[in-house]
Amino acid sequence: MGNNKSVFTEEELQDYEELTYLTRKEIILAWKRWEDLVGRSGAVNKSARFPEDIIQEMPELKYNPFRTRITYVFSSARDGLIGFDDFLDLLSVMSDKAPLQLKAFYAFHIFDYNGDHMLDDEDLEYVIDSLTGQEKLLPEEKKQLVDKLLKEVDLDGGGISQEEFKHLLTKCPDFIHSFRFSV
Missing domain, CATH: 1.10.238.10 (EF-hand)
Structure with a gap:
């Protein structure tokens, strides 16, 4: 896990913690899930965006009748693509701690x-x-x-x-x- 942690600067982790309902550990785990979904080779660039259908393959979304709408709503540009920040927003809203x-x-x-x-x-x-x-x-x-x-x-x-x-x-x-x- 120390390997994944180096992907983020201390400031990035603090920002993500402040802007989401996720803990530092959950943010690092989210990055691992992101890498697994989009492929490790393309995931190093945190600003890269990937087709929504890749995210729709998550077990939590795969059979959800609203999966297309969910990824559309969480796509910040509403362009059929999801970035890591969009993915974190999705995980944050779906967390137990979100009001x-x-x-x-x-x-x-x-x-x-x-x-x-x-x-x-x-x-x-x-x-x-x-x-x-x-x-x-x-x-x-x-x-x-x-x-x-x-x-x-x-x-x-x-x-x-x-x-x-x-x-x-x-x-x-x-x-x-x-x-x-x-x-």
């Missing part, structure tokens, strides 16, 4: 497929399709489910806002435990 508010912020953006800062019927249909996979609902079943979700959560009739979404998640104690994985 509910931060997890809710990212979950909201993962579900906001059309990027209009509201979860509307279009977004909810994508979420339902992602969750049901091969077992697609009939259009009328999907509409009924979307309408019920909007009726229950959308307080002002304009779509589910970030605040309404956060409020919903405070009533879902399992969310914070399921929206996570370890370094």
Whole structure:
């Protein structure tokens, strides 16, 4: 492990610790995972960016129906590429130490497929399709489910806002435990 530690300067490690919910040890372990994912030869350059599909091969994401959206949201340039800093952000948000508010912020953006800062019927249909996979609902079943979700959560009739979404998640104690994985 001393070998991996030399990749970072003391200042870089301190910065990463201050900017994430990760410990120094987790940051070094994250680098090892990064190297394993992108290949040791290309990973020495910490600013290099790699295709999102490489990151989607992580065991924690590989079978997640939202893996494409997750890597898209954590790609700082939204260009189909992920850098080490993006990877650290992902691991930080998914850590046990990240607060509910931060997890809710990212979950909201993962579900906001059309990027209009509201979860509307279009977004909810994508979420339902992602969750049901091969077992697609009939259009009328999907509409009924979307309408019920909007009726229950959308307080002002304009779509589910970030605040309404956060409020919903405070009533879902399992969310914070399921929206996570370890370094």
